[in-house]
Amino acid sequence: MPPLVRFLLVHAAIGFVIAFVFVGGFLLADIGGMRTLMLASDIGFVAMALFTFMTGLTFSSVQMGVAVMLLGEPEDNQPPSSRWLRRIWEAAREWLAPPLERVPASIKKNR
Structure with a gap:
């Protein structure tokens, strides 16, 4: 099987798994009865079955789209999975940083 087809099928399966979890939680919470x-x-x-399939179709399409958009050009010799995980980790660290660390260095000097 070509690597790109395998790549899309793996991410479609990931999307369906996320959809199954979502539908399970949705039905468990009995939202809207x-x-x-x-x-x-x-x-x-x-x-x-129809609700699960349509939700799975939507989630898998989104998962494949996100995976394709995160491919980009390789920055170094690391595998693609570690690159996008590193980007997510850096974005989360920046977002969760204390407010003082978010202040640019030029403003810190004036304090």
Whole structure:
């Protein structure tokens, strides 16, 4: 199987797994009475299957799109997974930094 097809299939599967977790939480929380309606209906299984499939289709499309957009050009010899994980880690550290660390050095000197 070509590497790009395998890449897209893996990320589509990741999206479907995320969708299954989302639908499970959605039905567990009984948001909008959906679980109650599905259990009370005689075609509730069809509704649940259709809801899960459509949510999985959406989540897998988003996951594949994000994965393709994060490919970019290789900056160094690290594998692609470590590059995007490093970017996420750096963005999270910057966002969670205490306010004093976010202040530019030129402003810190004036204090």
